[in-house]
Amino acid sequence: MARLKVILKYVAALAATALFAFPLAWMFLTSIKPRVDVFAKPPVFIFTPTFENYSRVLDSEFMLQLLNSAIIAGISTAFSLTLGALAAYGFSRYGRFKRADNLLFWILSLRMLPPIAVVVPFYILLRWAHLFDTRFALIMIYSIFNISFAVWLLKGFFDEIPPQLEESAMLEGHSPPVVFLRVALPMVRAGLATTAAFCLIQSLNEFLLALLLTDVDAVTAPVGLANFQKYFGLEWGQFAAAATIFVVPIIFFTILVRHHLVRGMSFGRMG
Amino acid sequence: MPDIELRDLTIKYGATAAVSGVSLDVLDREYCVLLGPSGCGKTSILRAIAGFAALAAGAIRIGGRDVTRLYPGDRDVAMIFQDYALYPHMTVRGNFAFPLQAMRLGRAEQEQRIREVAQLLRMEDLLDRYPRELSGGQQQRVAVGRALVRRCPVLLLDEPLGNLDAKLRVETRASLKRIQRDLAVTAVHVTHDQVEALALADRIVVMEQGEIRQIGSPEQVYERPDNLFVAQFVGTPAMNVLPCRLQQEGERWLLVGAGFHVPVEHRRSRLCSTPWSTAAPPNDRRAAKPDGPPWRSSDLATSPGCVPPPLANYRDRAILLGIRAEHVRLAPEPGPDYFPAQVYVTEPQGSEVIVDMQVGGEIVRARGDKEEWAFAAQGQTEVHAAFPFPRAHLFDPDTHRRIEV
Amino acid sequence: MSAAAPPSAMQAAHQRYRWFPYALLLPALVVLVALTIFPLVFSLGVSLTGYGLGRAAGFVGPANYAQFLRDPSFWLALRNTLVITVFAVGIEIALGVCLALLFRESLPGFRALSLLIFIPMMLSPLVIGFFWKFMFDSTFGVLAYVTTLLTGRTVSWLTSPPLALAAIIIVDTWQWTPFAFLLTLAGLQTVPPQLYEAASLERASAWMRFRRITLPYLRFPLLLAVLFRTIDTVRIFDLVYIMTGGGPGDATITLSVLAYRYGFQFYEVGRAAAVSWLIVVLINLLVMVLLSFMGKSGAATARSTGSGRAR
Numbered sequence: 001m002a003r004l005k006v007i008l009k010y011v012a013a014l015a016a017t018a019l020f021a022f023p024l025a026w027m028f029l030t031s032i033k034p035r036v037d038v039f040a041k042p043p044v045f046i047f048t049p050t051f052e053n054y055s056r057v058l059d060s061e062f063m064l065q066l067l068n069s070a071i072i073a074g075i076s077t078a079f080s081l082t083l084g085a086l087a088a089y090g091f092s093r094y095g096r097f098k099r100a101d102n103l104l105f106w107i108l109s110l111r112m113l114p115p116i117a118v119v120v121p122f123y124i125l126l127r128w129a130h131l132f133d134t135r136f137a138l139i140m141i142y143s144i145f146n147i148s149f150a151v152w153l154l155k156g157f158f159d160e161i162p163p164q165l166e167e168s169a170m171l172e173g174h175s176p177p178v179v180f181l182r183v184a185l186p187m188v189r190a191g192l193a194t195t196a197a198f199c200l201i202q203s204l205n206e207f208l209l210a211l212l213l214t215d216v217d218a219v220t221a222p223v224g225l226a227n228f229q230k231y232f233g234l235e236w237g238q239f240a241a242a243a244t245i246f247v248v249p250i251i252f253f254t255i256l257v258r259h260h261l262v263r264g265m266s267f268g269r270m271g
Numbered sequence: 272m273p274d275i276e277l278r279d280l281t282i283k284y285g286a287t288a289a290v291s292g293v294s295l296d297v298l299d300r301e302y303c304v305l306l307g308p309s310g311c312g313k314t315s316i317l318r319a320i321a322g323f324a325a326l327a328a329g330a331i332r333i334g335g336r337d338v339t340r341l342y343p344g345d346r347d348v349a350m351i352f353q354d355y356a357l358y359p360h361m362t363v364r365g366n367f368a369f370p371l372q373a374m375r376l377g378r379a380e381q382e383q384r385i386r387e388v389a390q391l392l393r394m395e396d397l398l399d400r401y402p403r404e405l406s407g408g409q410q411q412r413v414a415v416g417r418a419l420v421r422r423c424p425v426l427l428l429d430e431p432l433g434n435l436d437a438k439l440r441v442e443t444r445a446s447l448k449r450i451q452r453d454l455a456v457t458a459v460h461v462t463h464d465q466v467e468a469l470a471l472a473d474r475i476v477v478m479e480q481g482e483i484r485q486i487g488s489p490e491q492v493y494e495r496p497d498n499l500f501v502a503q504f505v506g507t508p509a510m511n512v513l514p515c516r517l518q519q520e521g522e523r524w525l526l527v528g529a530g531f532h533v534p535v536e537h538r539r540s541r542l543c544s545t546p547w548s549t550a551a552p553p554n555d556r557r558a559a560k561p562d563g564p565p566w567r568s569s570d571l572a573t574s575p576g577c578v579p580p581p582l583a584n585y586r587d588r589a590i591l592l593g594i595r596a597e598h599v600r601l602a603p604e605p606g607p608d609y610f611p612a613q614v615y616v617t618e619p620q621g622s623e624v625i626v627d628m629q630v631g632g633e634i635v636r637a638r639g640d641k642e643e644w645a646f647a648a649q650g651q652t653e654v655h656a657a658f659p660f661p662r663a664h665l666f667d668p669d670t671h672r673r674i675e676v
Numbered sequence: 677m678s679a680a681a682p683p684s685a686m687q688a689a690h691q692r693y694r695w696f697p698y699a700l701l702l703p704a705l706v707v708l709v710a711l712t713i714f715p716l717v718f719s720l721g722v723s724l725t726g727y728g729l730g731r732a733a734g735f736v737g738p739a740n741y742a743q744f745l746r747d748p749s750f751w752l753a754l755r756n757t758l759v760i761t762v763f764a765v766g767i768e769i770a771l772g773v774c775l776a777l778l779f780r781e782s783l784p785g786f787r788a789l790s791l792l793i794f795i796p797m798m799l800s801p802l803v804i805g806f807f808w809k810f811m812f813d814s815t816f817g818v819l820a821y822v823t824t825l826l827t828g829r830t831v832s833w834l835t836s837p838p839l840a841l842a843a844i845i846i847v848d849t850w851q852w853t854p855f856a857f858l859l860t861l862a863g864l865q866t867v868p869p870q871l872y873e874a875a876s877l878e879r880a881s882a883w884m885r886f887r888r889i890t891l892p893y894l895r896f897p898l899l900l901a902v903l904f905r906t907i908d909t910v911r912i913f914d915l916v917y918i919m920t921g922g923g924p925g926d927a928t929i930t931l932s933v934l935a936y937r938y939g940f941q942f943y944e945v946g947r948a949a950a951v952s953w954l955i956v957v958l959i960n961l962l963v964m965v966l967l968s969f970m971g972k973s974g975a976a977t978a979r980s981t982g983s984g985r986a987r
Contacts, residue, residue: 006783009778009781009783010783010785012778013778013779013783013786013789014789016775016778016789016793017789017792017793019850020792020793020795020796020850020853020854021792021793021795023796023804023807023808023811023850024795024796026807026811026818027803027807030810038816039815039816040816041815041816041821042821043816043817043818043821083703083704083707084704086699086700086701086703086704087700087701087703087704087705089700090697090700090701091701094696094697094700094701103705105963105964105967107708108963108967109959109960109963110708110712112907112959112960112962112963113712113956113959114910114911114913114932114952114955114956114959115911115913116911116913116932116935116936116951116952116955117716117952117953117955117956118712118715118716118952119936119939119952120939120945120948120949120952121714121715121716121718121949122715123939124718124945125714125715125718140711141711143707143711144708144711144712147704147707147708148708151704162354162356164352164354164356165356165358167321167323167343167352167356168350168352168356168417169358169369170322170323170342170343170344171321171322171323171343171344171346171348171349171350172344172369172370172373172421173344173345173370173373173374173421174344174369174372174373175344175693176693176696177696177699178373180700182369183358186360187359187360201798204800205799205800205801205802207800207801207802207913207914207917208913208914208917208932208936212936212940222800222802222803222914225800225802225803225806226802226806226917226918228806229806229918236810236816239806239807239810240807240810243803243806243807246800246803247799247803250798250799250800251795251798253798254791254794254795254798255791258791258794261794261858262858262859262862265797265855265858265859265904266859266900266904322690340690340691341690341691341692342690342691342692342693343690345692
């Protein structure tokens with residue numbers, strides 16, 4: 001009887017996994033299908049794989065868009081992680097002043113801001129400052145969300161370090177900045193990696209702001225993917241290839257943070 | 272010139288005061304132990320000396336310097352933390368080197384000191400290990416070494432033996448004392464374990480609820496507790512405390528309690544009752560031995576109504592009588608000033624035995640040699656006990672202060 | 677951190693390093709303030725003007741707000757947003773809990789399988805939306821094919837209003853059920869196993885066990901999941917934009933898409949700003965609710981678990 005239960009569990013688990021993995025698997029399959037098979041009706045599961053979709057995509061401007069995405073996400077993450085780590089440590093260790101909670105709340109609310117709310121003023125501002133369609137503009141704007149996320153997540157990690165280690169270092173004569181750099185920071189290495197991964201994922205995926213605040217030069221990958229619809233209409237095969245390329249680093253980062261997935265998705269406030 | 276001076280220290284957590292107006296001098300090269308139950312403020316004082324606690328009021332001087340507002344690193348103080356606080360991402364060598372790096376010593380000097388400390392603590396072969404690879408006892412030694420490597424004149428210890436097993440605790444105790452002597456440092460050691468305190472301290476500071484209850488050498492604190500709290504906190508098993516009344520019975524003055532009585536005796540000037548009977552009750556071998564300093568006949572005088580002040584103030588009033596387990600007398604048969612007691616538990620402790628018995632309605636614990644008290648250990652439940660007055664400690668029932676006799 | 681915690685080394689205001697906390701906090705705060713205050717204040721100002729393409733910015737007062745209250749598209753957008761939110765969040769939670777209960781026992785291989793399930797919520801809605809669009813496509817889509825097989829009729833998902841909305845709900849649910857799954861699973865792991873052992877000694881039924889033991893521990897994670905998902909779904913844009921663009925017609929328009937339309941298709945910037953501000957207010961309310969739950973429930977969980985967690 002117990003055996004049967006276990007078998008049933010596996011069946012259910014595999015079914016659930018299939019349900020959630022199917023669209024992605026189908027997308028990958030589509031990306032290696034020859035054009036004929038992509039549009040076959042009824043849909044085919046057996047075919048001879050080809051890389052023509054990929055070579056098309058590699059030749060297109062999608063690669064430039066990927067590069068833009070990488071640069072913007074990378075620089076914004078690095079910048080946000082630095083400022084965020086400093087502030088997180090500040091709130092964790094020196095955060096018992098009046099209004100500290102108000103400030104933290106405000107920072108969290110930034111993370112929850114709907115991009116649509118800031119798009120219009122930023123649009124006007126960027127136009128006026130001749131920063132429209134630049135990578136720099138997106139880097140700074142993404143940093144709003146990334147810094148606030150980093151502060152919240154890293155504060156949780158810093159809170160977990162017992163203060164005795166820092167006290168010991170202070171007593172030994174090291175100044176507080178040195179204590180931060182050489183004692184506290186190394187102890188949150190996991191937290192820094194997790195935060196970085198989440199910031200990268202969020203920055204890479206961001207769409208609305210990239211759509212409305214770029215035109216040609218600073219176009220990012222998601223916008224590029226949306227353009228497939230506009231300019232390449234029915235090129236589903238190529239879209240599937242581009243999407244697959246785009247999705248690979250995201251999956252990679254997801255696997256990287258699997259141990260801290262709960263924290264990252266709920267900003268470390270689970271119970 | 273005292274090495275550490277605390278003046279009117281007040282430390283608050285939120286609205287509650289953990290330490291209220293405490294003043295204390297720790298003498299140069301003294302081993303001072305702050306002893307008390309959790310929450311008494313001893314750790315707060317230690318952390319204040321280190322510079323980790325914000326003072327609501329008061330001042331601290333170390334080596335003559337006012338350090339009240341000084342950064343911990345500028346105070347030239349070393350500390351061994353309760354949970355060791357070793358840097359997990361550094362090797363043992365790294366843990367020793369890190370403090371030295373803040374001192375800006377040359378490479379050679381650093382190596383030299385690390386080697387010395389490793390030798391002192393017999394850790395030469397562990398230098399390249401990480402803290403997580405070490406046993407509890409080894410981690411503790413690394414914590415000690417890290418504190419010693421800077422050669423500070425003041426060493427603070429926050430319950431350093433708390434996480435060790437019993438055997439290791441005793442061994443490490445001895446080595447701590449030896450290190451303090453050899454290196455001639457002033458040590459302030461915080462603990463709730465009174466056995467530890469009695470073993471290590473030059474002076475003990477007993478604390479309760481943010482205040483000092485008594486300061487003294489281990490002998491002083493053990494043999495002349497100033498108040499009820501100190502009397503019951505120090506000593507194992509805890510001192511027996513029983514309520515009684517001072518009453519006159521004919522020519523004698525007695526302390527009378529439920530089921531027992533103790534004749535009052537006064538040592539120096541006046542004698543109020545016959546001295547402890549030289550005709551010892553049968554089989555009370557201990558009575559044959561002298562108890563307390565020998566009396567001189569010139570001390571003796573007879574005079575009516577001679578209850579010594581300040582005890583005299585308590586005529587017909589309630590008093591608390593304290594007597595340590597090792598001073599309670601037991602005899603298998605009745606005798607003068609002995610009263611009946613029912614044994615209900617005996618706890619063998621190697622060469623000694625602890626006897627729990629009922630006197631009146633109260634439980635009294637007595638400790639004695641296993642052979643002398645074989646009768647109790649072997650099941651005789653009706654025994655006879657006595658409390659010799661010279662060993663009794665008397666306390667005011669309201670203020671809990673010691674009553675001098 | 678409780679209010680009565682001992683003052684830490686950091687709080688002791690040492691003269692020499694008083695500047696340090698400021699150095700830590702100011703850089704991030706300055707950047708954040710600079711980047712947000714201006715746009716938000718500006719946006720508020722613009723929402724009160726008639727700024728639009730080819731029109732001078734004249735102060736129009738709250739006319740923008742009044743105007744779109746009369747616009748039927750606004751009410752449709754509000755309705756759609758609420759429908760999507762309620763259905764999507766509801767189904768996500770229900771399915772997520774079921775998945776968590778299924779995967780709770782860590783049989784070999786379950787970890788890898790659950791990792792696969794977690795992937796959709798990490799991906800861009802662009803990728804997901806677009807590809808589901810392909811699958812729903814009435815001519816080439818595998819889903820359309822399946823539904824045609826099942827119902828015998830040609831079903832056109834994305835071009836018929838009720839089905840289009842349903843499609844969006846299906847995709848959003850598909851993407852975010854793993855989130856509810858994740859949080860619930862984490863919550864299940866906080867239940868002390870001794871409770872189940874005691875219950876089995878007392879021969880409690882599986883349903884009783886679930887109701888009395890498991891559910892109280894799930895209250896907090898589920899609340900968290902509901903609030904986070906609600907806040908996110910109210911803002912929904914990427915998915916709708918890529919799958920239907922708000923169409924057919926206005927059938928699947930949501931608040932964010934409406935604001936986008938005002939601002940960038942009709943160039944009614946003033947009105948776009950007004951809608952945006954409304955969304956901000958709505959979200960802020962939800963965030964406050966969220967925070968009060970995190971504060972309260974954190975304490976409540978700590979109290980109720982008693983023996984489970986350290987005092």
